[in-house]
Amino acid sequence: MADGDDGAQTWRHETVTEGPWAGWIAYGSDPFEEHAGPFYYRLDAAGAPVCAMRTEAQHMNGGGFMHGGALMTFADYAIFVFAREHLQDGHSVTANFNADFVGAVPLGALLECRGEVVKGGRSLIFLRGLMTVEGQTVFSFSAVIKKTGKRT
Structure with missing residues (x-):
């Protein structure tokens, strides 16, 4: 996230050019997600x-697997990526989130998330998604994003 001259938040959208994430996009404007990612x-x-x-170690629970809150944070990030075309001109918040924890995620795992907008309306966007590790589903979710107003 970056702050404009007037203090307004702006979206960060950068393609990584080096390292293991080269070609991937760093995207967002949420300080908590910056900390959690x-x-x-x-x-x-x-x-x-x-x-x-x-x-990474910071994502693990006391049992040595990924903490449920970390999974939910990553899913919350993902829904805004999936809905980004519906959200270009305004602010929005997560209004509803449902999750099913269906597998354990170990330290060092590559966790992938795919999903879709089920319906994009004037003020609500309905989404669903799945997270996988090595092709095995570990987490499923659905969510609703509420548009809250125009960006200034």
Whole structure:
């Protein structure tokens, strides 16, 4: 996230040019997600976004697997990536979030998230998604984003 001269928040949208995430896009404007990540996305061959992160020690729970709150934070990031074309001109918030924890995510795993906008309305956007590790589903979710007003 960056602050404009007037203090307004602006979206960060940068393609990574070096390292293991080269070609992926760093995207967002949320200080908590910046702290909780890093999170990235790219477009697959069909043009659909896929989000990804590599699990680190900071994401783990006491049992040695990814903390549920970290999974939900990554999913919350992903829904805004999936809905980005519906959100270009305004502010928005997560209004509803439903999740199913269906598998454990170990330290060092590449966690991928794919999803879609089910319906994009005037003020609400309905979404769903799945997270996988090595092709195995570990987390499924649905969410609703509420548009809250125009960007200034």
